[in-house]
Amino acid sequence: xxxxxxxxxxxxxxxxxxxxxxxxxxxxxxxxxxxxxxxxxxxxxxxxxxxxxxxxxxxxxxxxxxxxxxxxxxxxxxxxxxxxxxxxxxxxxxxxxxxxxxxxxxxxxxxxxxxxxxxxxxxxxxxxxxxxxxxxxxxxxxxxxxxxxxxxxxxxxxxxxxxxxxxxxxxxxxxxxxxxxxxxxxxxxxxxxxxxxxxxxxxxxxx
Numbered sequence: 001x002x003x004x005x006x007x008x009x010x011x012x013x014x015x016x017x018x019x020x021x022x023x024x025x026x027x028x029x030x031x032x033x034x035x036x037x038x039x040x041x042x043x044x045x046x047x048x049x050x051x052x053x054x055x056x057x058x059x060x061x062x063x064x065x066x067x068x069x070x071x072x073x074x075x076x077x078x079x080x081x082x083x084x085x086x087x088x089x090x091x092x093x094x095x096x097x098x099x100x101x102x103x104x105x106x107x108x109x110x111x112x113x114x115x116x117x118x119x120x121x122x123x124x125x126x127x128x129x130x131x132x133x134x135x136x137x138x139x140x141x142x143x144x145x146x147x148x149x150x151x152x153x154x155x156x157x158x159x160x161x162x163x164x165x166x167x168x169x170x171x172x173x174x175x176x177x178x179x180x181x182x183x184x185x186x187x188x189x190x191x192x193x194x195x196x197x198x199x200x201x202x203x204x205x206x207x
Contacts, residue, residue, distance in 0.1 A: 027064045029071075037067055048136060051143065051159075058136040065129030072118050072125075079114040080105050 028037045041063040050056040083105035087093035093101060105111050147159055154165045154172075165172075 023060055027067055032071075037063070040067060048140075050136075051140075055136060055139060055143075058132045058139070061132040062129050062136070065125045065132065069122055069125050069129075072122050076115065076118050079111055079118070083108055083111045 024034060024037055024041070028034050041060065044059050044063045044066075045056075048055070048059050048062075050059045080102065084098070084101040087101055087104050087108075088096065093104065096104070147162060150166075151157065151159070151162050154162055156162050156165055
């Protein structure tokens, strides 16, 4: 991780988390089911087990993209049914079956245009969600590698013990196993150690 990336990570962590309820209001539209979104977010959180603010933000982004994709399905259905109702109200459409109305609705420019826009938005959301997932997995891999290295250096066996050891002695510089041309990991200056912020638990930041 480069120094600019480290600075961005430190900045994000220093601001502390925004409540999930507050962020949900930016995603869930009035009339939509807030509880359904909360349950969806809870499932993604359980699957990915975020341990830092940045990880939690990426999990939320994944859940938000999925929620917006579900909304597009509703919009697609509404666009077709609205056009079906319009055709049914005309002399030409009176008495037609739902299947015939469905076929005619899809042939209209109004529905075709709506579908094109919906599918563009769907593709964009799918890409955004996938990008967030990849970034999340990369960050979690980096964090776990650093945690494993630090646990070995501090002589502890769990992440919880590691956090407690760092809290009690933040200026301790653990000596790594001798590896040529590889510097020791320093906790005295977190900005000098790009992965150190990732080892800080989400609960600590929220506190």
